[in-house]
Amino acid sequence: MPVDPSPSAPAPSDFIRDIVAGHVAEKLYPKIVTRFPPEPNGYLHIGHAKSICLNFGLAREHNGQCNLRFDDTNPAKEEVEYVDSITADVRWLIAGWADHCLGFKPKGAHPARITSAGQPDFFLGPVPADAPNSEPFFASDYFEPLYEYAVELIRRGQAYVCDLTAKETDEYRGAPDRPGRESPWRNRTAAESLDLFNRMRAGEFPDGARTLRARIDMASPNVWLRDPLLYRIRHVPHHHAGDKWCLYPLYDYAHCLSDYLEGITHSVCTLEFEVHRPLYDWILGSLGLPRPLPHQYEFAKLNLGYTIVSKRKLLTLVNEKIVTGWDDPRMPTLAGLRRRGIPASALRAFVTGVGVTKFDSVTEVAVFENAVRNDLNASAQRRLAVLRPVKVVLTNIPAGELIECMATNNPQSDTPTTRPLALTREVFIEADDFAEAPPPKYFRLKPGGEVRLKYACIIKLDEIVKDTAGRLVELRCTADLTTRAGGPNVARKVKGTIHWVSATHCLDAEVRLYDRLFNVAEPDADGKFLDHVNPHSLEVVTARLEASLARATPHDRFQFERLGYFDLDPKDSIPGRPVFHRTITLKDTWTKV
Ligand code: ATP
Numbered sequence: 212m213p214v215d216p217s218p219s220a221p222a223p224s225d226f227i228r229d230i231v232a233g234h235v236a237e238k239l240y241p242k243i244v245t246r247f248p249p250e251p252n253g254y255l256h257i258g259h260a261k262s263i264c265l266n267f268g269l270a271r272e273h274n275g276q277c278n279l280r281f282d283d284t285n286p287a288k289e290e291v292e293y294v295d296s297i298t299a300d301v302r303w304l305i306a307g308w309a310d311h312c313l314g315f316k317p318k319g320a321h322p323a324r325i326t327s328a329g330q331p332d333f334f335l336g337p338v339p340a341d342a343p344n345s346e347p348f349f350a351s352d353y354f355e356p357l358y359e360y361a362v363e364l365i366r367r368g369q370a371y372v373c374d375l376t377a378k379e380t381d382e383y384r385g386a387p388d389r390p391g392r393e394s395p396w397r398n399r400t401a402a403e404s405l406d407l408f409n410r411m412r413a414g415e416f417p418d419g420a421r422t423l424r425a426r427i428d429m430a431s432p433n434v435w436l437r438d439p440l441l442y443r444i445r446h447v448p449h450h451h452a453g454d455k456w457c458l459y460p461l462y463d464y465a466h467c468l469s470d471y472l473e474g475i476t477h478s479v480c481t482l483e484f485e486v487h488r489p490l491y492d493w494i495l496g497s498l499g500l501p502r503p504l505p506h507q508y509e510f511a512k513l514n515l516g517y518t519i520v521s522k523r524k525l526l527t528l529v530n531e532k533i534v535t536g537w538d539d540p541r542m543p544t545l546a547g548l549r550r551r552g553i554p555a556s557a558l559r560a561f562v563t564g565v566g567v568t569k570f571d572s573v574t575e576v577a578v579f580e581n582a583v584r585n586d587l588n589a590s591a592q593r594r595l596a597v598l599r600p601v602k603v604v605l606t607n608i609p610a611g612e613l614i615e616c617m618a619t620n621n622p623q624s625d626t627p628t629t630r631p632l633a634l635t636r637e638v639f640i641e642a643d644d645f646a647e648a649p650p651p652k653y654f655r656l657k658p659g660g661e662v663r664l665k666y667a668c669i670i671k672l673d674e675i676v677k678d679t680a681g682r683l684v685e686l687r688c689t690a691d692l693t694t695r696a697g698g699p700n701v702a703r704k705v706k707g708t709i710h711w712v713s714a715t716h717c718l719d720a721e722v723r724l725y726d727r728l729f730n731v732a733e734p735d736a737d738g739k740f741l742d743h744v745n746p747h748s749l750e751v752v753t754a755r756l757e758a759s760l761a762r763a764t765p766h767d768r769f770q771f772e773r774l775g776y777f778d779l780d781p782k783d784s785i786p787g788r789p790v791f792h793r794t795i796t797l798k799d800t801w802t803k804v
């Protein structure tokens with residue numbers, strides 16, 4: 212059984228879960244089947260995490276299944292790179308939590324017909340996500356049956372081929388307060404529409420020449436019901452379907468039928484689709500399909516302070532080179548968050564905590580950051596590192612001598628372990644932890660003052676050495692070795708404790724320190740998010756790390772004591788020259804501002 216990372220957390224409850232629980236109690240469906248249906252036109256972002264956790268959460272809570280389905284009906288904007296990144300991101304987010312619910316199908320499998328039992332017969336049910344020769348679902352795999360369903364709609368007089376141009380179609384549609392006008396092609400015979408539809412598929416007509424439209428109601432107050440487009444001509448190859456098609460279904464038409472073909476029971480999406488729901492039901496209803504039919508339910512999107520959640524706008528950040536790519540650790544993409552060291556469990560805890568409602572709101576970024584800190588505080592190994600080093604010479608320790616000190620790996624653990632640190636004659640401390648002219652109540656290193664080196668001993672500053680230009684060269688101190696663990700004066704107290712690393716037993720590393728990518732809470736409130744980019748969102752330093760960090764691997768989680776949580780970069784690190792990200796600081800540094 213997969214482990215719930217937060218077994219003590221109460222099971223989430225919300226209006227969608229209540230609806231599903233009701234259906235389970237009524238035994239309305241043999242199995243709960245949901246889906247997460249991204250369009251492969253960009254990388255997934257933190258908003259999608261909410262949808263993924265809701266859809267997979269429902270499957271998980273009811274021993275059901277959730278399909279990852281690419282809603283790939285608009286080949287002009289879609290790419291295989293996005294298919295691959297989305298698949299990897301979803302697997303990462305659900306790993307160890309709901310991967311047993313992930314629906315997969317044999318590679319290249321196409322849906323056959325719905326069987327007499329009302330279940331799609333191509334459907335295998337969940338297989339291990341890494342099963343060879345299996346892949347997620349693609350709406351484009353259903354182009355053939357979707358075409359046949361369209362033929363059936365034409366036969367039933369529910370759809371017609373229309374020759375209006377795109378501009379004319381818009382004009383005829385009217386506006387919410389103004390009824391639309393019927394297309395002059397609306398009363399075309401079914402036989403004529405069938406012939407034209409076939410020829411549209413055969414490639415006889417150029418892009419935009421003709422469309423297939425549903426025959427519903429041009430006076431409906433819901434403009435989505437005013438004879439919506441079902442198919443359009445696009446002479447472009449498709450990243451998954453190849454060059455077989457020049458006729459592509461529109462989202463609304465493909466979505467409900469893809470749900471049906473996959474045996475989806477609950478089609479959960481965000482509020483902007485609420486006005487599309489009557490069309491969803493109309494298409495399924497008009498085809499007279501055998502039950503059970505899927506139903507659509509809507510919830511409010513996740514919006515996060517200081518963050519953009521829109522693939523299109525995130526693409527602008529990539530194209531304008533404001534970030535280094537979709538997986539730049541400052542990006543709110545799942546790829547960026549993962550690379551930065553945010554644990555999947557923290558992201559799940561965050562989106563679950565935010566909850567599922569029907570009300571649009573902006574979640575404070577502090578809520579997200581707290582979820583990350585809570586997770587990392589429990590899991591991260593403590594290490595010592597110095598970001599802006601100043602050299603300290605401990606004059607009473609001979610050169611070459613190595614004094615072993617034991618440091619605790621994780622005080623939050625039930626059975627904390629320790630590791631050795633080397634105390635040597637020369638050490639580095641943080642530049643911030645020394646003040647030649649200290650302000651009042653400064654308890655770190657100052658002239659004549661004492662401070663404790665964590666896990667080691669108390670040191671006293673005797674002399675400040677500068678070069679001829681007046682620049683600090685080193686601090687000469689005496690170490691009181693009787694204050695070490697096991698020493699007679701271990702209990703001696705001083706007011707300050709600082710971190711340090713041995714200058715001779717340490718590792719140089721590039722450390723990337725991040726700040727928020729935008730400097731206002733709602734970067735796109737005025738539609739000019741590019742004007743609000745924080746120019747100081749990245750600072751790069753050469754840090755000194757304790758030697759044990761040479762063995763770090765990506766996604767080991769570390770707390771560099773007093774500095775924050777850090778993670779080895781999987782991409783830019785090279786042997787002997789690691790690159791670490793600061794995932795997050797220990798405290799919120801923004802609320803003070
Ligand atoms: P974007 O505008 O960023 O491209 P989208 O809604 O167009 O987002 P899709 O690929 O169509 O992206 O979305 C896949 C699923 O994720 C949809 O069901 C959509 O409702 C959901 N989703 C998208 N953005 C959010 C969000 N901010 N919060 C919750 N769910 C979201």
Ligand code: MG
Pocket residue numbers: 250
């Ligand atoms: Mg979209």
